[in-house]
Amino acid sequence: MILVEIGNLNGLVALIIGVMFGPPVLLSVIGVFLYKSNPKASKVLFILAAIYLLIGLGMCGTMFI
Structure with missing residues (x-):
């Protein structure tokens, strides 16, 4: 039973x-650095970060309950 x-x-x-x-923060930081040079790619990274955060909180958040 100890096993x-x-x-x-x-x-x-x-x-x-x-x-x-982790990944949403990393994508957001990369998006901030790319904002001046390539705003379109930056917006895509921000959207991906938001979607990853929503899915991550939904899937991993249900594991904590």
């Missing part, structure tokens, strides 16, 4: 939070 028990899951929680917020 079924799980220990500390703090690393798993950090990984899930990283998957939720």
Whole structure:
């Protein structure tokens, strides 16, 4: 029965939070740097970041419940 028990899951929680917020933050930062030189690509990156954040919060957020 000891094989079924799980220990500390703090690393798993950090990984899930990283998957939720990591890529949208990275895409937003890249979008900010590209805003002056290529505004159209910057807008696309902002939209992708928003969609990834919505999907990430929806999928990963349901795992926390």
